[in-house]
Amino acid sequence: xxxxxxxxxxxAGGLLAEHVLRELSIEAGAAVAGVWPFRDEIxxxxxxxxxxxxxxxxxxxxxxxxxxxxxxxxxxxDCVMIREKFGTFRPHGExxxxxxxxxxxxxxxxxxxxxxxxxxYYDRTLAAHxxxxxxxxxxxxxxxxQVPAGPYDRRLEMIFTExxxxxxxx
Numbered sequence: 026x027x028x029x030x031x032x033x034x035x036x037a038g039g040l041l042a043e044h045v046l047r048e049l050s051i052e053a054g055a056a057v058a059g060v061w062p063f064r065d066e067i068x069x070x071x072x073x074x075x076x077x078x079x080x081x082x083x084x085x086x087x088x089x090x091x092x093x094x095x096x097x098x099x100x101x102x103d104c105v106m107i108r109e110k111f112g113t114f115r116p117h118g119e120x121x122x123x124x125x126x127x128x129x130x131x132x133x134x135x136x137x138x139x140x141x142x143x144x145x146y147y148d149r150t151l152a153a154h155x156x157x158x159x160x161x162x163x164x165x166x167x168x169x170x171q172v173p174a175g176p177y178d179r180r181l182e183m184i185f186t187e188x189x190x191x192x193x194x195x
Contacts, residue, residue: 026131026167033164035068037187041162042072044189049160051125056082058097058123061114066129067164077101084123087115094153095146096120123157126150128181130163137180137194138172151179158182165191
């Protein structure tokens with residue numbers, strides 16, 4: 026899946042952002058947690074800019090020590106970004122609680138399961154926020170017939186790709 030993703034265009038995030046803005050209802054002022062693009066991930070920075078301009082607090086994760094859920098900190102276009110251990114970036118500031126969590130994937134299936142990088146960060150994060158909607162995002166080419174899932178894997182309520190809404194499970 027890493028090789029497939031490496032061959033895809035991160036700029037497809039602009040298309041994905043258009044689908045999210047048209048098809049996902051986010052309550053006014055809701056804090057939206059996302060990610061800064063990592064490696065070859067689809068780039069959702071266009072979405073974060075639009076949501077920020079619309080008055081939504083945009084939160085980006087801090088990579089915590091292994092075994093802990095992610096912390097989210099508020100981002101804005103002029104904020105200072107701090108480089109983290111896996112080459113990711115996060116904003117400086119106080120932790121904040123999300124109302125919606127956008128979750129990246131390395132693979133997904135139509136039942137709402139996702140495959141991440143294997144560190145369990147999002148599994149622990151979603152478990153720490155059981156009532157917060159989890160919206161998966163990534164490339165359509167990363168769809169597989171079935172993602173192996175265990176008892177602690179939470180299904181995503183919705184999945185978006187550059188093709189649009191791929192699955193709605195709530």
